[in-house]
Amino acid sequence: MNAKTLALDSQDMFTKLVKLSPYLLLALLMLPVLGGLACVLLPAIGWAPALQQTTIGLQGFNALWQTPGLSKMVTLSVTTGLVSTLLALIITLMMLAAFFNSVWLNRIQRLLSPILVIPHAAAAIAVGFLIAPSGMLSRLISPWLSGWQLAPNGLFPHDSYGISIILGLTLKELPFLLLMALGALAQPELGKALRQQHKVALNLGYHPMTAFFKVTLPNLYPLLRLPVLAVLAYASASVEMPLILGPNTPATLAVAIMQWFTDADLNLRIKASAGALLQLIITGGLLALWLSGEKTITYLFRDLMTNGKRDYAGFIWQKITMVLTTLVIGFILLALMGLVMWSVAGFWRFPAAVPEQLVVSHFQQALVQMSNPLLNTLAIGTVTTVLAVTITLLCLESEQLNAKPLSYFMSSVIYLPLLVPSVAFLFGLVWLQQLVNHQAVFFNVVLAHLLFVLPYVFLSLASSYRRLDVRFAHVAASLGSTPYQVFLRVKLPQLFAPILIATALGLAISFGQYLPTLLMGGGRISTITTEAVTLANGASRRTSAVYAMMQMALPLAGFMLAWLLPKFFFKGARF
Incomplete structure (x- = not known):
């Protein structure tokens, strides 16, 4: 040959x-x-x-309905998934609106992009170390502000309301949504058209944030829909974050399903399978709720898009966004700093802000x-x-x-x-x-x-x-x-x-x-x-x-x- x-x-x-x-x-x-x-x-x-x-x-479903705390599991899954996705999207849109056509948007992207490579489990551990009773936040305000000489009995993490889960998911998914939005704006024709439309609105007297929400967002959001739905689907059925940050009695539905499926009693797998179908229904319902919410918001705010009003306290919202952006970036950096310090900490007595020795x-x-x-x-x-x-x-x-x-x-x-x-x-x-x-x-x-x-x-x-x-x-x-x-x-x-x-x-x-x-x-x-x-x-x-x-x-x-x-x-x- x-x-x-x-x-x-x-x-x-x-x-x-x-x-x-x-x-x-x-x-x-x-x-x-x-x-x-x-x-x-x-x-x-x-x-x-x-x-x-x-x-x-219906043996599996009968066993599932008889599970103590099932309603709490479902509620935790729904609230943590929906609230974290909503918060991540709102903060993303506020950042885009406040810093659109500004060099600060690229700087924020460079600061937040490394968070994308951090696995959810590592991010959850870092957040847990930050908000724990003896975590970095408590140490930074003790004893000069809080008066604590010993670690307090804290609510976080593992709080029964799922606030720790919401915090972890929001901080982890926000950089992803921001990157998806910037990726859409990087498309040559679309990005150029949206920026030109935004400048035209500014020339007509619109405040930058108002111009973004009235002119840019309606054309940008359709490109964000699938990434947002993917974030919502993940957040509603996440395992790593709730397992590390969430409550145990009861846990979220996804964590409970995993525990049933990996239990030594193989018969629990029947209940786990029924639970998996319930989780599928919950996530599908949340996706349908989100899509119907889009239509509802479009209907309710359609008049605001064309009423010609140039400003809705844009200066105040811009300042709020700057403070919020600073807090988000600071919170993430502080969590990572705490993680690094714990990995090399020797003796570290509370409320000292840094370890007494590094090893x-x-x-x-x-x-x-x-x-x-x-x-x-x-x-x-x-x-x-x-x-x-x-x-x-x-x-x-x-x-x-x-x-x-x-x-x-x-x-x-x-x-x-x-x-x-x-x-x-x-x-x-x-x-x-x-x-x-x-x-x-x-x-x-x-x-x-x-x-x-x-x-x-x-x-x-x-x-x-x-x-x-x-x-x-x-x-x-x-x-x-x-x-x-x-x-x-x-x-x-x-x-x-x-x-x-x-x-x-x-x-x-x-x-x-x-x-x-x-x-x-x-x-x-x-x-x-x-x-x-x-x-x-x-x-x-x-x-x-x-x-x-x-x-x-x-x-x-x-x-x-x-x-x-x-x-x-x-x-x-x-x-």
């Missing part, structure tokens, strides 16, 4: 892969989610051959124990991210070769694993895994991670790929290059930096996965995140802080490499 034959075979294989890649994307995102939902439905109605139960009925023994002890979880974290994250980046690149290349974007249906499917509560379909996947392939634990965990990594990688790479100047590809093709050669030698080099950013993002998402690793691994695969969550409520603060620091260090290292490598490889380039 000569070189020409090999080249033709490679070209044929590449063409086939590109054509099949959109269908592969659909299969990878739809089949596990829909299959998981189907497989969680059957045990909920009594059909579970693995537990010798084949009588169809590295906590890191030395933890590093000895975390070698296996660290290797598992890196292996799963690497395999998952490589698969996600490869599939995404092939799908986007299919777009360009067909000269048309992905269909609306396919674009919406990308959000499917983010909109469906993970506690619902992951439990079904566990049932399916035990029937089909319960031995390939590593493969099962990678597949579960891929469901959450692939959407973020696709969204990260799509805009850069679609902005490629097709003239370069046309010139290369006119010189005799095949689509495979154009893809490999023309497009990928131009996408070097975006691919690295998407890879770093994919690794960060994979590193932070708790529930998929716990359930699909069956407790046989431990990662830094699963260990951190386990230690958060039981181990010393210093040990928990070390694991949380490692959770942050891994994705941060990935983003640092993504930032440095293009500078290294192209340092001699002239553009």
